[in-house]
Amino acid sequence: MKQIDSVYIGFFLIIGLFLLNDFFGFLPILPPFVYVGLLLLLVIVSLVSKKETSQIALRKEIRWNVMMLLYLPALILVFSLFGGKSTAGFGFTQPPFWIAMMLLLITIYSKRKRLKLALDK
Secondary structure, X not given: OHHHHHHHHHHHHHHHHHHHHHHOOOOOOOOHHHHHHHHHXXXXXXXXXXXXXXXXXXXXXXXXXXHHHHHHHHHHHHHHHOOOOOOOOOOOOOHHHHXXXXXXXXXXXXXXXXXXXXXXX
16 A cells, blocks of 8 residues: 555655746756656556555545645646746646546546445445
8 A cells, every 4th residue: 555655655755846847948857768668567556556445545536636636736836936847848837738638537437436336335
């Protein structure tokens, strides 16, 4: 269970650093290929790691997804308010942002449905 939490925390950190680098390109934190490599590594670890199917684990996953749903717009809003400009097209008027939000909503909905089915049994 702690491995899942660390994977989600890693996703949050990498996405935050990636957006920071995208909005404020003058901050030489890490080159973009490092972010892509780290994201791929986290995806592989999350796919390979043993997943719990208990109701508690499912609730934790839903909670992390809801936090990501709030985290992305908050980061974009804060970075925009501080004068950042996205070079990759992440913003409230761009389709990639809304696609990511829709995918998160679909994920949350399907996991909640699965949790309700598990509770009804």
